[in-house]
Amino acid sequence: VNTLNKQQIATLATSLQQQRQRLIAAIRAHLHQSDQPGERALLSSFDEHDGPSAALIGELGIAQLRHECEELQDIDAALQRIDAGNYGTCLQCGVPIPFERMSVQPVAKACLACQKKAEQSYGAWSHN
Numbered sequence: 523v524n525t526l527n528k529q530q531i532a533t534l535a536t537s538l539q540q541q542r543q544r545l546i547a548a549i550r551a552h553l554h555q556s557d558q559p560g561e562r563a564l565l566s567s568f569d570e571h572d573g574p575s576a577a578l579i580g581e582l583g584i585a586q587l588r589h590e591c592e593e594l595q596d597i598d599a600a601l602q603r604i605d606a607g608n609y610g611t612c613l614q615c616g617v618p619i620p621f622e623r624m625s626v627q628p629v630a631k632a633c634l635a636c637q638k639k640a641e642q643s644y645g646a647w648s649h650n
């Protein structure tokens with residue numbers, strides 16, 4: 523299996539950015555409708571940084587936003603791996619992850635074999 527080439531990484535980075543924009547829009551819309559002062563205050567941090575502090579939202583414990591925040595953190599982690607140059611490589615065993623898998627799941631951080639192993643041990647990723 524080959525590592526991802528520059529063009530493939532650029533394609534995946536674009537779809538990560540698009541997903542990120544969609545999530546931010548959804549989170550922003552939720553905060554707008556909120557009657558909680560703490561949640562509304564978060565809106566200002568959105569405008570300054572073009573993104574929420576996912577950790578901050580986690581601290582507030584906004585249940586409706588938990589899923590969005592987790593996705594956002596996954597996306598940010600993937601974008602950081604692109605910057606770091608280890609994107610598309612399994613974090614568990616270090617083998618390159620095929621482009622076919624990455625295009626279905628651009629935030630993937632483990633190869634199929636390692637993900638299956640994790641599912642068997644924890645059952646936590648079984649909904650992916």
Ligand SMILES: [Zn+2]
Binds near residue numbers: 612613614615636637
């Ligand atoms: Zn692996």
